[in-house]
Amino acid sequence: MPELRVLLVDDEEELVGTLAERLSLRGYDVTYLLDGAEAVRRAAQEPFDVLVLDVMMPGMNGLEVLKEIKRTRPEMPVILLTGRGSEQDSQTGLELGAFDYIMKPVKIDRLIEIMLKAVGSND
Amino acid sequence: MSASVSHELNNIMTIILEKSGLMADLAWAMGNGRDLNPERVREIGDSFSRQARRGVELLKHFNHFAHSVDDPSVTFELKALVENIARLAERFAALKKLDMKTELDEAGLNIHGDPFSMRHIIFMCLEAAMAPLPPGGLITISARGAGDDALVHISAAPATETGLPRDIAVLALELARAQGAHLDVTHGADAVVMTLTIPRGAC
Numbered sequence: 001m002p003e004l005r006v007l008l009v010d011d012e013e014e015l016v017g018t019l020a021e022r023l024s025l026r027g028y029d030v031t032y033l034l035d036g037a038e039a040v041r042r043a044a045q046e047p048f049d050v051l052v053l054d055v056m057m058p059g060m061n062g063l064e065v066l067k068e069i070k071r072t073r074p075e076m077p078v079i080l081l082t083g084r085g086s087e088q089d090s091q092t093g094l095e096l097g098a099f100d101y102i103m104k105p106v107k108i109d110r111l112i113e114i115m116l117k118a119v120g121s122n123d
Numbered sequence: 124m125s126a127s128v129s130h131e132l133n134n135i136m137t138i139i140l141e142k143s144g145l146m147a148d149l150a151w152a153m154g155n156g157r158d159l160n161p162e163r164v165r166e167i168g169d170s171f172s173r174q175a176r177r178g179v180e181l182l183k184h185f186n187h188f189a190h191s192v193d194d195p196s197v198t199f200e201l202k203a204l205v206e207n208i209a210r211l212a213e214r215f216a217a218l219k220k221l222d223m224k225t226e227l228d229e230a231g232l233n234i235h236g237d238p239f240s241m242r243h244i245i246f247m248c249l250e251a252a253m254a255p256l257p258p259g260g261l262i263t264i265s266a267r268g269a270g271d272d273a274l275v276h277i278s279a280a281p282a283t284e285t286g287l288p289r290d291i292a293v294l295a296l297e298l299a300r301a302q303g304a305h306l307d308v309t310h311g312a313d314a315v316v317m318t319l320t321i322p323r324g325a326c
Contacts, residue, residue: 018141105137
């Protein structure tokens with residue numbers, strides 16, 4: 001089991017808290033946040049391996065966070081969480097340097113598969 | 124509007140699915156010797172109820188909105204209509220980190236007219252009011268009777284230098300006129316207030 005440090009960001013607290021708990025039960029080291037600007041600040045200071053980021057958030061939205069992260073932590077892979085009908089956002093995210101995107105509802109095994117691929121793990 | 128509602132419903136269903144997945148995870152962990160606090164199960168059950176209620180409330184308002192196109196000439200209650208459109212606009216306010224308050228004490232304010240067009244006008248006013256506000260701004264919606272008219276006030280605070288987006292405000296003005304209503308905009312020191320004056324029986 002890789003000791004991945006994951007930063008999860010979504011303004012829906014019940015969703016991000018539950019996803020964090022499910023990943024923790026699988027052995028991942030997860031921090032979750034509800035705010036994009038706070039995510040930019042924490043990502044600059046702490047050695048997260050991967051960022052899982054909701055696109056549609058109040059204040060600083062996911063694409064704005066992505067742009068900033070790619071400026072301050074270009075090596076950190078970012079996986080976007082999107083809703084149905086957000087194909088344009090997903091495409092823009094990929095162009096801005098996101099590693100991949102996953103649509104809500106999230107399948108946790110699929111999310112883990114993408115996270116591991118993003119950090120270059122074969123596990 | 125429908126994209127915003129479907130997005131919120133997708134979020135609700137996603138939470139329910141994740142909580143359901145968490146229950147399966149915890150059951151698996153219990154089967155492998157981990158203790159499970161019964162309080163944790165109750166919390167997850169509460170979350171299912173909370174999210175289901177959130178979805179039902181949203182669908183109720185969306186259903187009222189959908190039925191507003193059924194008849195363009197009916198008598199409707201203004202307070203219920205304003206509450207309906209305010210609830211559906213909440214997500215737009217939340218995405219801009221704005222607070223939204225409704226002051227609708229006066230029930231029984233009946234209007235005869237087109238309930239869909241009235242929703243459209245009020246929503247456009249809300250959209251215009253939200254556009255220039257910074258995070259933390261406040262939108263207040265109120266409705267009251269004034270003689271033969273009904274007044275809907277939409278206040279956006281603080282007042283900003285940017286002002287209301289002209290294209291949306293002009294469209295709202297034209298739509299109001301087409302319904303026999305009148306839209307005024309007042310730029311105060313603390314807030315911009317849009318006042319929609321609706322003849323109670325003539326629109």
